[in-house]
Every structure is written in structure tokens, then in C-alpha cells.
Amino acid sequence: MTADSYADKQAYVRMEGICKAFGVVQANRNVGLEVCQGEIHAILGENGSGKSTLMNMLTGIYTPDAGRIWVGGQNVQFASPKDAIDHGVGMVHQHFKLVDVLTVKENIIAGSSANFILKNKNISREIRETCSRFGLDVGLNLDKKIYQLSVGEKQRVEIIKMLFRGAKVLILDEPTAVLTPQETAELFTILKRMRQQNCAIIIITHKLHEVMEISDRVTILRRGEYIATVDTAATNAQALTEMMVGRAIDMDIRRQPAQLSAEPVMEVKGLRALGQHGVESLKGVDFTIYGGEILGVAGIAGSGQKEICEIIAGLAKASSGSVVFQGEEILGLSPIDILRKGISMSFVPEDRLGMGLVAGMDIISNVMLRSFQKKKGLFLDRAFGKKKAEDIVKRFEVSTPSVRHVLKKLSGGNIQKVLLGREVDLEPALLITAYPVRGLDIGASYHVYHVLNQQKEAGVAVLFIGEDLDVLLQICDRLMVIHDGQVMDILDPAKVTKEDVGLLMLGHKGESPAAADSKQEEVPSV
């Protein structure tokens, strides 16, 4: 469609002059948005640009300080998510709002005005009716528990839940962040079908190629302010980035050829481990990593990434196998001994502050948390710690009022810079980093990639556990794909496509149909 046709159409959702502040932070300043029925509208912006805040006001989670909202021609004031749902506005959150121990069916009917007595058969039929109205095949056993589903399936439950509640406006917050390329393609098929059904779809993202692929129009926000709304067909990725970041950005990750060390830095053999519920979480992991290379790890969340990190760092126990670091077995050593041998780990968990940092302490203390181990004596050398902290702040461009600033008051990006900076500062021989750019904006992400490349060029072995396949393929010298606690393959990123990696992540080894058949139940169907 062209710009004219949208201008002619009556906007179904209209937000005007929206302002919202959290304390002194102005999250939204005079922001506007118009979305039509039968449109997929992307909202593009970096972290902290106010995308989520804006959507949270459209779904009644936050109340705007100023501004007006119209839905379906009606001026609305949502006091709670219930009000929003009653007006047909539903949101699929980035962290799914599902209850693990309940069934698909129970999650879908949650909060709906179903009869007082739940009638199983009727509910199943109603859910199927909703799905067929939107041309969706449920492809799911409605009596399965949520924790038995894959991430893609959980997302489909969320979408069905919103449609079941009669949503005409569907908002998706970073829907592809945790999906494989195949699952993403399926999601896009669903969204296109919903567009045909005259839904208004809003998708929040910072992945440009997805914006280009799926959306009809894009609204760009920057630092809480409205920048522009453009037709996707009339723009390109470079122009969108400039609007989003406010300046031109060099989006190439330069990959220097690896200068491998003669001896491997670490050899992992037959590593097995038990997970939380007595299920085997690692089922024989083997790999070797050399100095001067970046070994990437790709896999669906929960495939064993965390276990590998924790076992190498000495935080968790392996049930069998060996980890030889510079010719020495390190399984069974304490975390401090492993740290002293020169292995550093920075793991950024989903909440972005769970591991390795203390939120309530200042930057100096957090830096010293690691380095004081190397010092002797009873008393802490604060002056030394202060110097280190100032070094890290300078080297990694952490924006903070001072090194005495309490960590949790920094933005997510700066917190992650402190974490990575501290680990790099220890001059390790092996640097393990998991999800270092989780939630970072484009500028900060590229800074992190730059640091990793520097480390590699300095001869450090870098184990990089990542989420974004595009980035992994660009930065890694070798890419290890894991699935369900096993290494599927170790690939040369220059010779494979994203789709190949995606299939391996789903557990399909080789392209033969027979192999795919045997794993049929894991193939998400739509």
C-alpha cells in the first residue's frame, strides 16, 4: 500500500501527545501513533527509546501523565489491562505472561468471562472456533502443560489467548528475540493471516531486516520522542537506522582471520550434567577452543548454555567428562581457583542482573569483588579498587556520574559494560561471555563486539554464547550449535546460512527427510 491509502483510512488506534515520566526520567515526551486495521505497524527504537512504555499505556499497564488515546473511534482511558482487553487491545509480552504448571487451555481462558463452572468440552470447541476464524491451526494439544512447550509454541498460545479474548489490536513486544529463523517465519505467516482478517498489528522490534520484511509502516522513536512514521516500501535499513540512532552507524563487524595458538586453551570432553529436575541437561559435550579465536555457541534458550558456563567456571557440578584447561584438569576445582588460573566468565541472565554483580553496591565494590582475590592481607585496598574502576569506566565508556554510583541506578547497557569490563580487566586466557548484548542498543552492542574482537586479537580464547544468529555468523571464527544438551555440529560461519543453523538448533541433523521425520513432534506446526 502507499502512503496515500493510509492517509485516507481512518486510524483504528490513535495516540496523541502522550507523555509519561518515571521520576526524573521522561520515558515518553509528546509521542503520537496511528495504526489502521489490516496493517502491520512496526515501532522501531533503541533501548530506552520508550517503545515499551508507549505500548504499556495502550494496554492499560501504565497510565499516561498527559495525552489522549482513541481505539475504534472512541476516546478511551484505560485504568487496567482489563479495560484494554475489553476494548479489544491485547499484548504479547516479551517475557510471556503464561503459567508454566497450567495447561494451554487454562492459560487461554484465564480471566475471560467464562461460565462460573468450567466446561472442558465447550472451552476446547470455542478455542478451536477462534483459531479457525483466523485461519490458524492450533497444532497444539490443549491439555499440555505450558512448560512442555517450545518457545515458539508458547508464543502461539499467547496469540491465541488474545484472539480468544476478542483482540482486534495485537501488540507484540520483541516477538522474534528468542525464536529460531524457522519459528520466526511461521510467526510472520500468522501475522500476515491476521492482517487479512483486518486486525491492527503493532510489532516492537529493533531488528531492521524484520521491519523491512513484515511491516507496512514504521514509526520511529528516539529517547522518548516521536521521530517519524514512514511507509516501509519507501525506506531502507540504512535510513531507518539513522533515524533510530540519530547518526550514521557503521554496522560492519570486522572479522580478522584468527591467529590460533599452537596448543588448545581448553578441551572439553564428554561433559555430562544433571539439571534441576533430575533430567540430564548436558548429554556428552565435546569441543576444543584455541587462543585467538571466537568460538560461538548457538542454541535455543535452555539447551545447555548455562550449564556449560557454570561447569567451566566451577559453579556447578558435572556428572562425568573432563575439562582440561592449559593442560590441566579443572573439573572439581573451586570457582576461586579456576578464576586464578585465568578463566573469566560474564553471564548476562534474562533479568540482566542476576549473576556476577551486586546491584546495591557501587562500581568500585563490584570491580573489587573479583580483583581483591588476588590481593593479600585483611584490609581492602579501596584506593586500588577506585583506580581500577575508573580505568574500566574510561576504557569501556560507561556513562555514570561517578565510580561511587550504586550499580542498579545505571542503565542496563552500562551495567553490562561494567560486568564485561571487569572480566576483561582480569586479563584472562579464556573469556566466556553469555548474552553480552542482551537488551543493549545498537551503539552499545557494537562496542561490545569491538571489545570481543580486541580480546581475540590479543590472543584470548573467547567463548561467545549468543542469541542473534546474524551477529554470531558475522563475528565468530567457528560456530558450535547445541540442541538439548548435545553439540549438533561445529560450523564454519562463512559457509553456512542462518537457516542451516536454525535447523540444527531445532535438532535436525542433516537435511534428509528421514531425520526430520523422526523428530516430527518438535517441528512447530501452524
Next chain:
Amino acid sequence: MEAYTSILLFLQVIAMLGTHVLFATLGGILCEKAGNLNLGLEGLMLLGASFSFYVALNFGNPWLALAAGCLASLAGSLIYAFLTISLRTNQVVTGLALTIFGTGVSSMLGKTMAGVSLPAQITATFGARSLPLLSKIPLLGPVLFQQSPFVPAAVATAILIYLFYTRTNIGLNTRIIGENPGAADASGINVTRYKYFNVLAGGLLCGVGGVYLSCVYAGIWQNELTAGAGWIAVAMVIFSIWNPLRAIAGAYLFGAVRGIGFKFQGGIPFLGMKLMVNAQILDMLPYITTILVLLFINLRKKKEYNPPASLGNSYFREDR
């Protein structure tokens, strides 16, 4: 035939001894299913027990006594609900404070009633009676329906709560709040209202347990009458894995161990001799059993056996 009669008798004793724990356990389940850890069960029971006993003594009306017990425990849980739900205070500390408060109030109120027995009209109304038809059911009849009406009422409440959680719309909504209040809120469920309802209903049940204990089972006041039954109930909530039907088993297990303790006070018959066991050790049995039960519970690994995922957390929509 004699063996059957003595088994029946023992089962009756079990039901009698377990009923107040069952009420309190159900009260705890109601709170925890909505995500509120209530360590004030003991205090709520004591409030119910002391106020009902006080009113029973001074007014002689059983229904007034029951109402007084219920109102006292409702008032206690309203304090807890307001603090933890509206003001979002720490649930552990608030619950402990509620227990201390309830214990203190009941001791103060009980100063004048220590050692006094209840008037006859109370025991006549609340005491053992055969319910028509139901008491004729083999086994169940004598065990449940030839007792104080509180005994079958506790079992019926357990079944009703079970049906409430598994078969009804609002029961499902309650479970979702306990697991993930954010999800509930996003689905349009009024988290605050549900939490208040569950905490107050739970407190009410604790109060009924207290009324049963003082006005029916004991019939005579003594300081700290509950003897830790509220704490046993906290453990029984875990034992029952938040399932009201299993709560019946848990509470009656407690009753059985208490019953064994009573039975062997005169010594344990062993090879024609009587082994005398220290009375204090017999009194300890239910508490030791509770500790052992909790140890074994911890070995279970299944996901469904976990506590409600958001238990103990306050919910605030605009938390960032």
C-alpha cells in the same frame, strides 16, 4: 467385631484430633494459592479460639460464640491483608507479627477464663450428634457423622475448595495469581481483590479451627491452647502440595500420631510387659512427624509439586 469397633473408635479419635489442623491447613492453602505466605495461622487460630470462648462463657450463646471467633480472625487477617497486599510489606515478617499479636491478645483475654468450663448449652449445640441418614453409612458414618458437626464440615470444606480450584472460573483465576500475578493482571484479573478475598477467607477458616478447638474439643480454656497447631498447619500446607484433598490426609495423619500418643500414655504392651514411655516424648510425636514429613517432601522433584511460583512476593503493576 471387637477389633472393628476399636478401629472405628480410633478413626473417630483421629478425625476429632485432626479437625482444627484441617481447618487451619485449608486456610493456609487459600492464602498461598493466591500467592500470600501466611505465617500468622497460629495467631489467627488463637484469636478465633479465645474470642469465641470468651463470648461463650459470658453470653452462653453458641452461635454468638462462633460469630465472635470468626470476626476476630477476620479482623486479624484484615490487618495482614492490608499490610501485605495494599502496603506490600514483607509477608514473612508480617505473618510472624500476626502470630505474636494473636498469641498476645488471646493470653490477655484468657486471664480470667483459665480453667473455667463452658456452659452446657454450648456443648449441647456443638457436641457430638448423629446426623440423620449420613450416620448410617458404614465406616464413614460413625467416623465423620456421629461427631461434632465441625468434623464433617471441615472435610466438606476441603472438598468444596478442591472443586473451587479445579472446576471454576474464579478458582482458575486465583491459581494464576499465585503463579504469576503479572500474567493474571495482563489477562484482566483483579489481583488485589482476589488476594484480599483469599486471605480473608483463609483467615476465617483458621478462626473456625480455633472455635472448634476451644469450644468443642477442649471445652476448657488454657493459655496457648493451640499448642503450635497453626505451625503444624503451615507444614501441612506444604505436605499437601497445596491440594485441599491431600490436606485431609495431612491433618488426619497429625490426628493419628496424636491419638497414638494418647493411647500409649499408659505404656506400650510389649511381649506381655508394659513399656512405659515418657509422656513428653509422646507429646513430641506429632511435631517430630511433621519434621520428618517435610524432609521427605523435599525429595520430590516434579514441577507440579512446586509451591505457587509467586508465593511470598508482593505485586505492583508498575514495577520496572
